Amino acid sequence: MSSELPDKKRISESTIHRLSMYFRTLSLLQKEGYETVSSKELAKREKLTPAQVRKDLSFFGSFGTRGLGYDVVELKAKIGEILGIDRHWKVAVIGIGNIGSALVSYKEFSRQGFHIEKLFDNDQRKIGSNHKGIVVSDIKNLEKEIAEDGIEMVIITVPATVAQYMVDDVVRAGVKAILNFAPINLKVPSHVYLRNENMSMELEYLSFAIVNNHTPKNMK
Numbered sequence: 001m002s003s004e005l006p007d008k009k010r011i012s013e014s015t016i017h018r019l020s021m022y023f024r025t026l027s028l029l030q031k032e033g034y035e036t037v038s039s040k041e042l043a044k045r046e047k048l049t050p051a052q053v054r055k056d057l058s059f060f061g062s063f064g065t066r067g068l069g070y071d072v073v074e075l076k077a078k079i080g081e082i083l084g085i086d087r088h089w090k091v092a093v094i095g096i097g098n099i100g101s102a103l104v105s106y107k108e109f110s111r112q113g114f115h116i117e118k119l120f121d122n123d124q125r126k127i128g129s130n131h132k133g134i135v136v137s138d139i140k141n142l143e144k145e146i147a148e149d150g151i152e153m154v155i156i157t158v159p160a161t162v163a164q165y166m167v168d169d170v171v172r173a174g175v176k177a178i179l180n181f182a183p184i185n186l187k188v189p190s191h192v193y194l195r196n197e198n199m200s201m202e203l204e205y206l207s208f209a210i211v212n213n214h215t216p217k218n219m220k
Helices: 013-031 039-046 050-058 072-083 098-105 139-149 160-172 199-211
Strands: 089-094 114-121 134-138 153-156 177-180 193-196
Touching: 013 039, 013 050, 013 072, 039 050, 089 098, 089 139, 089 160, 098 114, 114 139, 134 139, 139 160, 153 160, 160 177
Parallel strands: 089 114, 089 153, 114 134, 153 177, 177 193
Antiparallel strands: none
């Protein structure tokens, strides 16, 4: 197996999403005792075509052996490296309400290398309390503590009215990746990666699909 760093501009968002799907499927295959898997089997599990699987992987090098398929453990490790989940990421959650608390409790994050190490809130009843083994810090100290602790990623779960202020603070602290749950379009510098998770919009999509008998492409 050999690979080269690809031209990042050529990699589509859909390809990156499919890599995440492959990683999870390979994890299941490993648990099921598979040593090798063909592009046909991998594609079948993800409702794709073998050609699509091979094309996605080809962006990152040459994988597998003709006639034998892919080594499950080896391919999983390589995709993990490509996705950057083969290392320890320091993560902070800002806003320890219902969503924030649920995210802190989600054990899969740490298994994938995303370690929540800092929690922030402005509620005096929560500040100083121990939440899943992490002490909740005062949001007033956000910028200082994030910079000092070398936090690399931040998850925003605060009301829309204050979300931009929180983002401005973490950007000044040096954070370059933000996952936003607040229902607002945030502004970040070009060097900062921002992903928005709008659950209301996702539910609206599902309601649209039901009302209009809509069949998405991934269900055909």
